[in-house]
Amino acid sequence: MRGARRWQIYVPLGLYLLFTLVPFYWMLVFAFRPRGSTSIVPWPITFEHFDTVWNGMGFAVFFQNSLLVGLASLVATTVVALAGGYALARYAFRGKAAFMVGMLCTQFIPGALMIIPLFEIFRTLSLTNSLWSLVIAETVFQLPLSLILISGFIRNIPYELEQAAWVDGCSRLRGFLAVVLPLLRPALVAVGSFAFIHSWNNFLFALMFINDQEKFTVPVGLAYNLGENSVDFGALAAGGVVAALPVVIVFAFIQRYLVQGLSAGAVKG
Amino acid sequence: MRRRVVPAAFLAVAALAALAGCGSDAGSGGKTEITFWDTNAGPSRTPIWQHAIAEFERANPTIKVKYVGIPIAQAPQKLDTAIAGGGVPDVADVSTSGLANLVAQKALDPVDDRISKNPALTGKFNEALLTTVRNVVPDGKTYIVPLSTNAGAFWYRKDWFKEAGLEPPKTWSEFFTVVDKLTKPSENRFGFTIRGGAGSIAQMLEVVYGQSGITEFFDAAGKATINDPRNVTALEKYAGLYKKNTPEADLQNDYVKMVAQFDTAGSIAVMQHNLGSYQDHIKALGPDKVASFSVPKSDSGTQAVLSNPVGGVGVFSAGENKEAAFKLAEFFASKDIDGYIADKTGVIPANTDVQGTQAAHIVEAQRVLNDPATKVVQMPYHLPEFNEITKTWAEPLFQKVLLGELTAKDFLDQLAAKLTEAQAGYKERHG
Numbered sequence: 001m002r003g004a005r006r007w008q009i010y011v012p013l014g015l016y017l018l019f020t021l022v023p024f025y026w027m028l029v030f031a032f033r034p035r036g037s038t039s040i041v042p043w044p045i046t047f048e049h050f051d052t053v054w055n056g057m058g059f060a061v062f063f064q065n066s067l068l069v070g071l072a073s074l075v076a077t078t079v080v081a082l083a084g085g086y087a088l089a090r091y092a093f094r095g096k097a098a099f100m101v102g103m104l105c106t107q108f109i110p111g112a113l114m115i116i117p118l119f120e121i122f123r124t125l126s127l128t129n130s131l132w133s134l135v136i137a138e139t140v141f142q143l144p145l146s147l148i149l150i151s152g153f154i155r156n157i158p159y160e161l162e163q164a165a166w167v168d169g170c171s172r173l174r175g176f177l178a179v180v181l182p183l184l185r186p187a188l189v190a191v192g193s194f195a196f197i198h199s200w201n202n203f204l205f206a207l208m209f210i211n212d213q214e215k216f217t218v219p220v221g222l223a224y225n226l227g228e229n230s231v232d233f234g235a236l237a238a239g240g241v242v243a244a245l246p247v248v249i250v251f252a253f254i255q256r257y258l259v260q261g262l263s264a265g266a267v268k269g
Numbered sequence: 270m271r272r273r274v275v276p277a278a279f280l281a282v283a284a285l286a287a288l289a290g291c292g293s294d295a296g297s298g299g300k301t302e303i304t305f306w307d308t309n310a311g312p313s314r315t316p317i318w319q320h321a322i323a324e325f326e327r328a329n330p331t332i333k334v335k336y337v338g339i340p341i342a343q344a345p346q347k348l349d350t351a352i353a354g355g356g357v358p359d360v361a362d363v364s365t366s367g368l369a370n371l372v373a374q375k376a377l378d379p380v381d382d383r384i385s386k387n388p389a390l391t392g393k394f395n396e397a398l399l400t401t402v403r404n405v406v407p408d409g410k411t412y413i414v415p416l417s418t419n420a421g422a423f424w425y426r427k428d429w430f431k432e433a434g435l436e437p438p439k440t441w442s443e444f445f446t447v448v449d450k451l452t453k454p455s456e457n458r459f460g461f462t463i464r465g466g467a468g469s470i471a472q473m474l475e476v477v478y479g480q481s482g483i484t485e486f487f488d489a490a491g492k493a494t495i496n497d498p499r500n501v502t503a504l505e506k507y508a509g510l511y512k513k514n515t516p517e518a519d520l521q522n523d524y525v526k527m528v529a530q531f532d533t534a535g536s537i538a539v540m541q542h543n544l545g546s547y548q549d550h551i552k553a554l555g556p557d558k559v560a561s562f563s564v565p566k567s568d569s570g571t572q573a574v575l576s577n578p579v580g581g582v583g584v585f586s587a588g589e590n591k592e593a594a595f596k597l598a599e600f601f602a603s604k605d606i607d608g609y610i611a612d613k614t615g616v617i618p619a620n621t622d623v624q625g626t627q628a629a630h631i632v633e634a635q636r637v638l639n640d641p642a643t644k645v646v647q648m649p650y651h652l653p654e655f656n657e658i659t660k661t662w663a664e665p666l667f668q669k670v671l672l673g674e675l676t677a678k679d680f681l682d683q684l685a686a687k688l689t690e691a692q693a694g695y696k697e698r699h700g
Contacts, residue, residue: 036553038535057312119354128356207343208350211304211358213336223340224311231525231549232312233533 027244030237049238053221057235059242061214062221067246069131069206069217070196073138077146077195078188080139085150086176090159103144111141115208122209133209134217138199146191153187154180189257197247218243300333301593306361308348310338313548317613318362325600332593345370352376359588360597363413365405365650366578372406373653377583379410383595390414390602390620397638397645398579398619405650407699413581414598415619417611419543420577420634421475422561424531424550429458429538437562441480444565445506451538452514460514462530462537463507467523469667470659472541474648475575477503479564482571484644491692496678496685504670504677511671520668528553543577544634547615561630563637573644574637579619654691662687 031049032042053059088096118137119128127133157180165175203219210216222243225236251258307318315338322334337358339347345367351357352374363371371377384390398418403409423444425437429451438444448460464472474495478484480503483494494500511519516530516537524542531540532553550559566572582598584591600606604622611618615628617635637643649655663684669675 036555038533052312057315115350116353119350119356123355207340207347211337211351211356213338220340223343224315224338226311226340226342226525231528232552233529235312 024244027237027240030233031241033234035234049232049234050242052232052235053239053242057221057224057239058213058216059218059221059239062216062218063242065131065215066200066217066219069134069138070200070246072131072135073142073199074192074196076135076139077142078192081143081146081150081191082184082188084143084147085154086180088147088151089154100148103147106144111202111204115204118205119208128209129211129215131210131215134199134202134205137205137209138195138202142195142198146195149191150184150187153184157183186257189254193250193254193258196250200243200247300331301590302333302335303359303588303590303593303597304335304337305597306344306348306358307336307338308344308362309341311340314614317610321601321606321610322597324606325597328600329593329596332596334597348376349374355587357585357587359590359594360582360584362416362580363583364578364580365402365413366656368402368405368412368583369651369653371583372412376585376587377412378586378591379412380414380584380595380598381411383599384411384414387599389604390599393604393622394602394619395621401576401579401647401650402581404647407651413579413583414602415579415581416602416607417581417614417616417618418577418579418638419545419616420638421472421541421564421574422544422546422630422634423539423541423564424546424559424561425539426537426554426558427560428558437560438565440568441503441506441565442568445510448510448514448539457536458538459516459536460538461510462522462527462540463511463515463519463671464522464524464527464541465511465520465668465671466526467660467664469522470663471575471648473504473507473667475564476507476541478573478575478646479503480506480567482567482569482573482644484571484573484646486646486649487689487692491689491696493685493688493692495688496681501678501681504681508670508677520671544615544617544630547628547630561633563633571644572637572640572642573646576645576647576650578650580616581619649688649692652688652691652695654687654694658684658687658691 029040029042032045032047033039034044034046035048087093088100118133122128122130122133122136127136161179162172162175165179166172170178201219202217203223206217206220207223210220218239222236222239225232225239305318305322307315315336318338319336322336326332326334348357348361348367348371352371357376363377368377384394394415395418398415399411401418402411402413402415406412423437430437430447433450435447435450438447450460451458452460477495477500481497481499483497483499485494487493518526522530524546527537527540527542528546528549531537532550535554544561547561564572564574582601584594584598588594601610602620604620607618607620608623611623611631612628615631617631617638638645652658663680666675666680666683670677670680
């Protein structure tokens with residue numbers, strides 16, 4: 001019985017892993033094997049494709065831009081979601097239910113539909129061709145889900161904890177910072193990592209709002225490798241490794257908090 | 270707690286400060302600055318344009334050109350957004366396949382006057398290419414300075430042909446025989462790779478009209494000729510290659526997947542595409558293993574080829590530095606630079622003064638194009654619906670033909686009806 005259970009667990013898991021990891025393996029094979037090789041293992045190893053994308057195609061600059069946009073979006077989304085989520089969880093105000101429904105509705109609007117209106121707004125604000133436009137657009141698109149997650153999480157923290165802090169002489173802000181914020185770590189990690197990864201992977205905004213080669217981000221750089229008359233699979237795979245690495249590292253560090261944060265935020269308070 | 274919050278706040282401020290720095294434009298030192306959009310950017314094309322721009326800046330020290338590379342798949346959307354929302358470039362490379370859309374939005378300035386006043390360019394362009402450029406738009410003006418055109422090419426494995434003692438086919442009958450002989454599924458070798466996914470229709474039309482020898486896309490009454498019985502027979506033969514002489518996965522083949530099979534996996538003997546993929550094949554396989562042959566003749570002896578899109582550079586009417594923009598467009602079309610661009614990208618130059626050392630595949634394509642016996646079937650790039658019909662509507666149905674779920678006749682009848690209706694609408698609008 002015990003053996004049968006193991007079999008039932010590990011075989012499907014193994015198959016799923018195989019299905020998931022084979023594309024990654026092929027990406028590594030193409031990234032590390034020499035041009036013209038048809039070997040199914042990346043041997044002899046070459047770094048020529050990485051040199052091509054990093055130095056020749058400007059991925060060093062794209063990477064820096066993506067990192068800046070990702071970090072700024074992370075900070076902006078987390079701070080605003082924290083403040084807004086607290087208000088939604090702790091205060092009763094007129095139109096709160098309608099506000100929540102409105103936020104949910106924004107999730108049904110594809111980003112592509114908003115491109116021209118956003119473009120005109122950013123142009124009026126002289127923000128086109130600036131990385132600020134990406135940060136603002138990303139933050140705005142990430143906020144609804146982040147607000148819902150954070151407010152759900154705060155609702156699960158007993159209000160009495162804060163009230164006890166007030167009785168001890170804390171102001172509302174001090175009580176929040178000293179008592180609530182430390183308990184929100186899983187939620188902050190979940191929201192921050194989602195904001196970072198989403199903005200790291202976003203292609204459309206970076207392509208549409210930026211008109212300067214030195215300000216493009218990694219996903220735009222990857223798309224250069226797919227032309228009608230030119231496909232460099234080695235460079236494409238090397239670019240894919242560069243693009244995937246930060247996301248993999250972020251997930252490796254935060255996955256413990258992520259599951260905790262998502263499940264806690266999903267429970268109705 | 271404070272110790273954790275404070276460094277995070279500093280990090281945020283530092284990141285935002287860095288962003289602010291990135292948001293400002295660098296000064297151009299009193300020079301006129303213009304922007305050039307390369308709408309098919311990539312590792313092989315970007316350095317070519319950048320070299321041409323460097324040459325221009327050397328010849329025109331008061332003008333600075335900012336190069337912006339746009340991936341080809343998103344270029345139409347990027348251009349449309351820029352036209353609708355503002356922020357168009359001064360100059361961009363534009364193909365006749367997308368020209369009608371830009372002209373309909375009044376985005377480009379005509380270049381006829383500039384060409385006629387420039388002795389270095391007047392009378393220097395291939396007339397057939399100029400005609401293609403003018404036919405695309407209703408007012409018959411020239412909206413791009415033509416740089417090059419492409420031609421259909423069949424890339425083949427020289428080494429496999431040599432092994433099998435085969436010669437590149439001259440007629441379509443020979444083509445089908447050769448492809449069949451080179452198919453050895455047990456060795457994972459296929460005689461052909463058929464384009465069943467994105468971009469399938471242009472290649473299908475090339476094979477169909479090439480076999481039938483029909484030379485007009487519309488007859489005198491404006492009816493599409495695509496469902497002529499000779500074309501139906503030709504499509505049946507072409508679709509018959511699927512799974513017999515091609516891999517089954519070809520149903521989803523786009524350019525990337527075709528190249529992956531031909532260049533990287535090395536499992537295909539003949540791949541239909543155009544001259545533009547030369548660099549990819551040479552880089553992957555080397556000149557000893559790959560060469561091209563032109564579209565074979567019909568069995569009746571007619572050489573019918575499709576008109577290929579003409580590539581060129583357009584000057585945007587909303588640009589602020591038109592004089593500098595026109596100068597750049599004219600510079601790209603000049604003998605030396607056009608020759609350089611055509612040579613490096615592996616296409617046929619529009620400037621007839623361009624001579625010199627051209628690769629064998631270009632010489633062969635030029636021979637076919639300049640042969641008086643060659644019939645050029647003019648593709649209806651002037652129809653605004655053409656892209657939608659051939660991509661959104663026709664591509665899934667073509668897959669059904671390959672799968673045997675739709676007959677070639679039914680498919681071509683429906684396609685002909687769509688094209689005839691679009692042509693009638695165009696005639697009604699523009700006379």
